[in-house]
Structures are given as C-alpha cells and as structure tokens.
Amino acid sequence: MHLGPFLRTALDSATSGGRRYHLWMGGLTVLIVAGAYAYSLQLRFGLGVTGMSDHVSWGLYISNFTFLVGMAAAAMMLVLPAYILEDVDFGRAVLMAEAVAVAALIMSLLFVVVDLGNPFGSWHLIPGLGYLNWPRSLLSWDVIVLNGYLALNLAIPLYILYSRFAGRPPAKTKYLPWMYISVMWAVSIHLVTAFLLAGLPARPFWNTALLGPRFLASAFTAGPAFVILLLYFIRQTTRYPIADGAFAKLALITTVAAQINLVMLISELFYKFYWPTEHSINAVYLFAGLGDHRALVPWIWVAVALNVGATGALMIHPVRRNPNWLMPACALLFVGIWIEKGIGLVIPGFIPSPLGEIVEYTPTWAELAVTAGVWATGLFVLTVLVKVALPIELGEVRSPYLETPHGPRIVRPRATRRRYEDVRPVRTR
Amino acid sequence: MSDDHTSEPSPSGDTGSLLQKPVDRRGALGMMLAGAVAGSQALGACSPLSGETPEEREVKVLAWREYIKGNYRFMTEEERAETIARLERLAKLRGGVDVAIQGTEAQPGVVFGYAFNISKCKGFRRCVEACINENNLDRRAATQYIRIFEMQDGEVNLDEADATFQHEVPAEGHFYLGTQCFQCADPPCVRVCPVGATWQEPDGITVIDYDWCIGCRYCMAACPYWARRFNWSEPEVPARDLNPNQHYLGNRARKTGVVEKCTFCIHRTRQGRLPACAEACPTGARVFGNLLDPDSEIRWVLANKRVFRLKEDLKTEPRFWYFTD
C-alpha cells in the first residue's frame, strides 16, 4: 500500500536540493557520460583501447574492483554493533554505511563488466541458461557472493526504511537473521576475492597465505575511513544527528585495522626481502624497480608514507577526537590504501611475467575515462541513497496512509482519486 | 501546466474510452513520435526498399543463432554439426572465403606428448613462422603462440633469458629453449574459468570454445607458462593467407575479446599429422607423439634421455619435456 508513495517520495528527495547538490550531481553526470562514451569505444574497438597487454592482462579495472569489494565488506563492520549489539551510537550511522556498501558493490560489479572482453556473453554465467563452473572456479564463487551480498544490502535497509516510512517499527524477527548472515557474508566476499588472487601458483606475488588477512585488514581500514568522511559531511550539512561516540568508535576501528595492516606489510616485506628468491622478483619490481623499469616505485612509496603517517597520527588520541585532524588523516589513509591495494597489488603480480619478461603498464585515457565514469556512477548511487534515506530517517516524510497528528486523514479510494495531491507524502515537519 | 484538473491523466484510466482520453501537447507529440518510429521500423523490416539484402538478413539470422547457442562441450552431435555449418556459411558470407571446419573428436587410446631438444634448437624460429601460417594468427597484432628464449649457458633461468633476439643464431654462450602451451595434465587455466569455456579433451589437448569465452582473462592470470593470448582487437588475417583447414576448437576465425592458445594443431594431429611446429623444425629438435603408445618416439625420449619440465614444483604436470643430446 505504501509502495507508490514510497517510490514517489524517493524520486522527490533525489531530484530536489540546493545548488551545490545539483552541481555535484551534474558533475557526476558529466563524468558518467564521458565514461559511457569511452566504454562505447571499448566495445567498438576491443579492449585494445586500454593499456593492458598479454603480459599485464589485468589493469586499472581489476585494481579498482579489488579495492571496492573491500569497501563493501567493511560497511558491515558497523552493522554488527548497531543491529546485533544494539549500540545506540551506531544505529544512525548504519544506514549510511549500508549505502556505502551498496554503492561500492555496484562499482565493483561495473568494473568487472567493463573489464570483460565479451560482455554480451555474460549470460553464460547464469546457471541454467549458461554454465557456472562452481565450485572449482573462484570467480564463480565471487559472482555468487557479490550478487548475494548486493541483494542482502539492498533488501534489509529498504525494508527498514520502508517500515519507518510506513510508520511502523521494523520487525526484528524479519531482518535480524538476515543481518547475521550479512555480517558473515561480508567477510566471505572479501576472502573470496582474496582467494581468487591467492590461489594462483603462477603468480608468486599473490600466492601467499597472508593475502586474505591483508585484504580484510586493509578493507577495515579504508571502509570505516570513508564512512567517517561521509558521516562528517552529513553532520555538517544536514540535521541528521550522529553522536560523537559513533565517530570515536569508527576511528578506533580504522586505527586498529590500519595498525594490523602495517604489521602485515612488514611481515610481507621481511619474507620477500630478507632472503630474496626468484619468487621475490615481483616485489623487487614494485619497491625498487628492475633496471629501467621503475614505473610503480614512486607510487608504492607514497602509499607507504601515507599509510604510516596516517596510522601514526590516528594512534594519537587527540587526533582521533578532533575532526580537523581526523578527516585529513582518514582521507590520506583512504588514498594510501587505494594505491597499495589497487595498483600496488594487481599490477606487480604481472611484472615480470611467469616467463620472466618485463612489460610495463600505463593506463590510457579511455581506460581512465571509464574508471572515472564508474566511480561517478557509484558516487551518484551513494548520493541518491543517502538523499532518499535521510528524510525518512529524520521522520520528515511519512506515507500518506498514516494517522497524522492532526487527526485521521481521509483518503479517497483509488478509483475516484484524480489528483497527485491526494496521494503525495505528507510532510510532518 | 493548466489549473484544469482534467489535464492530468487518470491513474486508473478507466474513465471514458481511450479515444476520448484528454491529452496535452507534450503527450500528443510523444505519442505521434512513437507511432512514427514504430511505423517506420515495421515498414523497413518488410519492405525491399529497406536496403537489406537477403545475404545481410541471413548473416543476421546466423549471427543470432550463434549468439544464443550453448557451450560446445555439452552440445549434442547434431548441435555441433549445426554450429559448424553456420560458421562455415558465415565465413563465406562475411569474408567470401571457403573454409572447412572439422569437429573431429579425440582418438581413443591417444594422449599427446611433446619433447623439445635444447641442444638441437638453434633459435631459427621456423616453428613460429609455421605456427602463424597454420593457425591463422592475427597478423596485425603479430600474435605468436611459441616463444623461443635465448638462454645463458650454465643455468636454466628464464629471468636472464631474452626472447626478442634478432641476430644471427646460434649465438656463442647461449642455448635456446622454446615454450608454448604445455597442455598440462592438471591445468590451472581449466580450473579457474568461471563459465567452463576451456577444458581438456580426452587426448590431452586443452581447448577453448571461443564463442563461450566471456573474456575475463582469469585463465591468463592462472597460467604459469604464459601460454595464452587475448584478442585485444579484431584479429586480421588476409584472405590469401588464410588456412582453410580448420577445427572448431583450434584454428578457426576468432573474434575480439576472447582468449586463444596453442592447441597442438588439433586440426592436424587428430588426423595423424604432426603439429606445424614439429614438422617445420629444420634441426629436428621437436618430438611429438602418443604417450599411451609404449613404442612411440616420445616414450623413447622419456625413457632414454634425461628430461625435465618447467616449474615442476607447481604440480601442473605439463606434457612438454625438455631434453639434451
């Protein structure tokens, strides 16, 4: 009964806003259109418009995919305390984190699609229509868990929002079991992505037991960092109340995860460089370069500096408590993790090749445009989700089929309704 | 908009008939445009004035049927014959070439093995030349399935090897070692394909159904011997250079966005012939045969020569051995 007004309210919220909002959405739209055009070139001419080659056969797209799956997983870090432990502080923040998870997931799936050489053959993945090589292929696991996680992360918050919009509290028996599943699922999506890379004996740079734990640590660093930035922005620009306790707890999670990430990095560096074998050569390329081939060396050292610096700063309590220090630290940490886990992980796995040949990788403009387009799509989705969720969470809009404070509202039956005014949502404040 | 409440279309649409439904300017324009588009499409599809020849129509129909077909591995014999017939017809319609695509299955009691003599190889790369011509490799991207490495004497170290040599061979202080797909007995590429587009046939050849591959390139990341190639653009083979003797799982025309690799010349070896590389080698460095035949040359080499394989520790069990004189 409330679905029609719910959707109309959503559309209304998403399309109305101040000038800054429209500028932001307009800018994102421009990037999306540019990315779509670049992708059309890719469809027409083949993946040769990118900088990838037979040697470096995965590039910017899969780097971003790897990073964003981690972001999606980390959003669930907030769900656990909020719903299951019923932490009041986190309650408000959780829906925003779920929006981040949905946006990150959509971006991940988009990056996989734009990376495919034959995207119109994607239906081959659907079991029944096509053939899904499960359980042998880790990529088949990834397809299942990512789509399942997307479904969970869309269904549960939508249910909660819809319930609130309809004026009734969401039933715990309906969503709590799915919440438990969702938390475990979050860990699994990132472990599966890690195993996808770690399970390849052909690539000694990835073929370590530590890759899965490293992925989880870096995900729980970058994810909450981004959520902190988002929540701060929401607190500054809307009436949405977010307790300081939420920030404190999120910052603590980020800091601890960042410390664990650094410890794991040190462990990997020791393993690769104390007694370098042939298997260390990819790490040598990344951190020191091989002969004239040094393209990634400045990137990784900047990432290390950012990570170490931001982690060190966050370990100081006053920094975590002061937003003027916390926000830059989170932003720098986010960038550092993106470099380390994105291009600092996927690209060096291919250089040198399994037969020792060195071919470096530089993304082309088309590739960068598609990447920007996908990021813009994700941010667009995130903005829409947040913009829709906020008024409902604040109680500013409710379904018209509710009892209003001014007495019961008479609504004419559908058959005789002729006007939008009869069915549009009621502003309660 | 007008203040007249009758200007909004009724949500239920049950007041009055469709023809009496009030509509505003914008709605009317939209409906007329939709009608014009739909009408012209209908007209164009049926009329001979549309400019589409019967051949173009046939190409579209065949291409559609090819698009919706299933995985070759699970097709019945009829379906296989049908898809081969469609592909031959498409080659004729699109490129004007007559090709003969086999669907020959593996012979029972045959598993192929290959041995490479690193004392005899002198780096001539005649095998590469033969392979390119036999397998219709992309001339624009200059795809090569076979790589010949110029190695330093004294170690089998690929990191110190160079495959881009272009000088008189054999060069002092070096020996030559060739790689291609080793058709491993436990192939990592087959295990990781998410759609099952690549699998190993009973005679040991790892094959790819190019029409089923989605181009995710996971198999390329998984191969420890860098044996697979991707079509980063539309492959081009001039018609005068095209080898018309093709196999569905081998050297037929590939397309953009799919992976390909050496198939031990499946269109030749399943007919009892040697693969092009083994036949072309002028020094006799390549030995090919049936591993299940105890009296084959490949078995003689394995029994009487000191052999090794690359990356034995990965337990991929390649069916490609190296030996010396």
Next chain:
Amino acid sequence: MTHRRVGAILLCLLAAGPVSGCRERPRPERGASGIPPVPATTVPVDSATAARYARLEPGMLGAVQAMPVEGWAGPGARPFEVARRSAVLEAGHAREFGRVTLPIALRAGSAALSQYPCTSCHAGPRLVMGKERIRDAHNNIQPRHPEQAGAACSTCHAEENVETLALRGGGRATLDESYRLCAQCHFQQAKAWAGGAHGKRLDGWEGRRVVLACTDCHDPHRPALQPQIPFRAPQLHRTGSPRDE
C-alpha cells in the same frame, strides 16, 4: 691472299669447332631450380644391395619413396623406413603450412652438388676420368668432415664407383643408405635417430614411420651447422589496436 681463301679458312675454323668439341659427354639436365635431377634408379652394385632394393615400396607420403632401415630398429623394436633421395632433395623437403611452403630439413639451401651424378665425369675408378678434366671441378665441395683433420674422399667413397659408399670392413652401401656409413662413427646419434630423438619423421606421428636420411640434413662434405638469421622476433609491446593508427 684473296678474299675467297680467307673465307674458306674461316669456314673451316668455324666447322672445326663443333666437329672437334662434339663428344659423348652427357650434359646434366637442369631442372627448374637449376639443380640436376636424381636419376630414377641408382644402379645396385651387388646382389645384396639389389636384394635390399627389391623390398622397396612406393611412398605413401606424397612423392617420397622410402626403403626399410637395416640393422637399426625403432622404439619397441619396430622397423622403420628411411626416405630415399628424391627429386626434391636439394630443395629440402618442403611442406605447406597454411598458404606458405617452408623447407623442413636443415640442408635446404646449402651448397648443391651441381655436378651430380658423379659418373658424369668419373667413369669408373676414381682417378680415371672419362673425359677431360673440367676446370674448377669440385669447387663447391669443401671437405670439412671433421673440421680439423679432414677426411679423404676415399674414406667414404668406394674406389671402384664413387657413387657408392665404402663401409669399414669392405661392405658397400648406396647413397640412399648413408646411415649405414655414418652410424659407423656416429653410433650415438644413430641410436637416437633410430629411437626418434634425432632427425625428422615425415608427415605424421602415427602409422608408418618414415624418417629423413642423414644426408637430408647434414651435408656430408661440410656437416657443420651454418648460422642463420631467425624469423622475426616477437613484439613485447602490444600493437595493432585500430586506435593506434
């Protein structure tokens, strides 16, 4: 001197040329490639050779004729055959790969014997020439076998008929049976050749096994490998995308 007398002397000189130079010397025919063809049959020298040639079968593998190998067996003690020297010998046993034809034996393009058959000059015993010695004869045969010591012609060629090979212990072999001679010294290579690790098998991996003879790859007068320029190297950096052009 009258003009008439000068003309007569010139006429006699002109006539003398053809009359004196006309001999029964068989000129080797030149094929399309400028290489003389091998005569259809090699004359067997004794009854044992004749018996071996009697078991000859026409080749299944196109134009190649093959004869059974004596004294060596393939893997599993299976008999195998060696390709006879045929008209395409000097061109190196080319095969088609797609639309190109490539030589498949190493000796392709090495110095051809432009004065084969030997009996065109050596009428019988080696040193007895059937005709005048031709200037620059054998200039394309530089015996370097082995490189330093250099074998003499009589090491391999029989005295009574230079087209026949002389085996140690007195036996004789035809030029088709070069393996019988080579294996006397190069027995390790011969063992590998019989097993399949040395040399080339023609056309297939299953069925009848026909291999190339020693001299199909190794020039017996100069067997050392000649360096070559290889086919083009691979490109490490991807090219060929239409956007590059």
